[in-house]
Amino acid sequence: MTGLAIAQWPQWLRSLIVGLVTVAVICVGWLAYRYFAKPVFLTVAAGSADGETLALISAISARLTASKSHVRLKISDSGSSAKAAELLAAGKADLAVVRGDTGGLADARSVLLLTHGVVLIVAPSAVNADGLGDLRDTTIGVIGGPINHPVVGALKQVYQFDRAKVRFQDVAIADGSAALSSGRVQALLAVAPLTEKYLSKIREFFQKPGVKRSSSKLIEIEFAGAVANVAQYYESYDIPKGTLRGAPPIPSDDLTSLRTSFFLVANKSVDADAITDLTQSLVDVRRDLLSQYPILAQAAAPSTDADALIPIHPGAATYYNGDQQSFLDKYDDKLYYASLLLGSLISIIVAAWRFARSGTGPQSMLEPLYEMGNEIKNARSESELEDIEKRIDGILKSEITRNARADAESAEMAALGLAAHRLQYLMSHRRTRIRSAPTAED
Template sequence: MTETRLQLETRLPAWLRWTLTLGLILLLVSLGVKAYHQYSKPTTLTIAASDEGDTIKILNALAGRLANQKSRVRLKVIPTGDMSESANLFASDKADLAVLRADIGNQGAARTVVVAAQSVALMLLPPGSTIDDFDDLKTKQVGVINGDINKRVVDALAASYAMDRNRFKNVTPEEAKKMIQAKQLQALLVVTPVTERYLSVAREFLGLKPKQKPGIVAIDQADAIASYARYYESYELPKGTLWGSPQVPDEEMETLRVPINIVAQRRLEPELITILTRVLMDARGTLSTEFPILSLIRTPPTDKDAYIPLHPGAATYYEGNEKSFFDRYGDPIFYGTMLTGVLASALAGLWQFLGIGARPVKKGSLTVLASILGRVREADTEEQLAELEDRIDAIVQAELIGEAHSVETGADPGSLNLAVARCEKAIERRRQVLRNGGGETTSAPQPLPARPTLVT
């Protein structure tokens, strides 16, 4: 290892080694920063919602809460004119989320997150109406508020009660008031959440005067309708919902109900939807004072055969299977520990490669011994051999001094002992050659002093 490092240091100048090392460090740091940025960067989900009631305000409040919590999920609200437009954006994958009634648009790619509210179908009657049931409506004109949105409701009612579809007329709230007063409409279909705020708006559609109370017709075939139109549910409207005294209706009344869901694209990462679901369910308690409709938030059906399936991320929240800290980060911690070990080894190698903090190195001991070996073979006198022996003694002495002072001398003891022994044998052989007449001999041989040996 030491010889390899010495060879690299000999081949590569210090400035080049520093340049290569700094370049590698900068590359690794930039890759690490980019990876961290990508991992920690929050994911922004777009949500399409119509500006009905406080929907946009509520969603903006939730978006602000997610931002304040520095959550991995952020919301960007896309306001739309109505739910049909929201459904089109969602179906074309131009929105990650949407606030949609279950009976609107193509929701094949939708997965439910929460039930935000429930809209109830109310067949309202003006004061003094003599209509008792749906059979009486077959020859009457029925106005429909938000007719484009409520098309499927009308289709279901017309089919179930064998009514002429032309008996239903789409009208605006202003048109409804005028036409009811002019007796051009005998009933008004409204689909709305049954909170006091929305019910008061629905009563205004009838143009009621003080002390006048509306009437209502039961949808007594709601069970049959819900059996084939699975986006609807049969619902028992509590007595007194429309009017308190006298109560309207005066007893529980069967009608249709349709959920208003916050739906997500099924492609979305489950962990993101788990976070969003938690925030939405928490908002039911923390924001319901400011926005009472949030009290209507409910857990959606968790059945596998639900009309709109539950998103896996939402299911994780409702089933209480959210991952713990170690479940989420166990793998990164494990692999991070392994990577730390690899990086530590790499840094140690770079440390040696750069020679940072290296102990003083006396280079050339092995090289000098190699050159001495060559000169031994060319020596013509014993004096020359004695000089070479002195050189060897000096090298060994320097190595011993270096070991004593913990100074790296450039050669490991094993290699140095081998080189010294090789040189000594070569000197002895050359001396014998010279004594046997292989070269000039000027003096008798002298006994050699004991030579120190490195201990490995």
């Protein structure tokens, strides 16, 4: 298609075509931006009997959204750590908040150690026993029920509870005080972080009306080291003096017990780059939420050892080891292709602009001059030749003026001169034939 043919297109048609091309370019750019810049959403399963885990994860999710983090969280209320682990294993969740003694974590990889849960065995001060091995003919209420069955199972591997007639009975959190006051249980076993929020709940079991003995004591797990050897998801831990109460201090001295860890884990199939970005965002969010959720003071990097209870996710290890790639190293390929795409888009826009303005601005009239040769050959009278000659003069005059202003190249001016000489020759030849035509008829 020649430039002259395009120049003859109506202006509205050229504008319409350019508009469609522009819209297409904008749509392609927008889709590319959405593809590379849109946030990544990961589903996290979380839940606990007291609802605190769900509240914490919800606050973290809201903070990630407010800070426009690249990785966002969608929360699934699992109700318990065990259910969260099931959802993770089934592929229905990308992340989960789990306790270290929860089963079914073969595909789990740790991202963040959230806190530690300490095994607290609390009894009225009148109970004549300081250690778990001293208890006789006693029923221990297990707060939380199934979630703490692994603790009971680990203790039974070391302690001879059957001989001592020590029994365990599940007790709901809301029924702890009633179970003590009724004599249904003589002690309570709970696993909780050592924060004021959780310790105050444990104190309430002995402070509510109806409880016969308001003072309490902590029972020591004197063989905690042996329990940790047979159940590696626990470790021996010394509860600091005065943890449960400061004056008089309870316990009166450091007291041996067990603890396990709470982790935010990810399925091992989750993209490593997404987990790296998430880990960095979580560390930043931890600082922002620390005053509102003091439990985050215990948050830390999980173990990177090969024999860790839950192996660390490669993406999280990249962040903790400081092996994150720089922006250019990470996106060099994308930047290269983006530059190629940008160059192509600019070329398309320039071409579209020229196309839209074709025929509207100054252009060389060599082709129209050559077309006039056919008009001269077909002229039948001198008046027609005079009209053509006037048009030629007008074209040459305007073209010489335009090229003079634009400092045109000599080659184009020479072409104009040749075209003019050629048309002058054709004009003279045609006049001669027209003038001789009547004589020939005579």
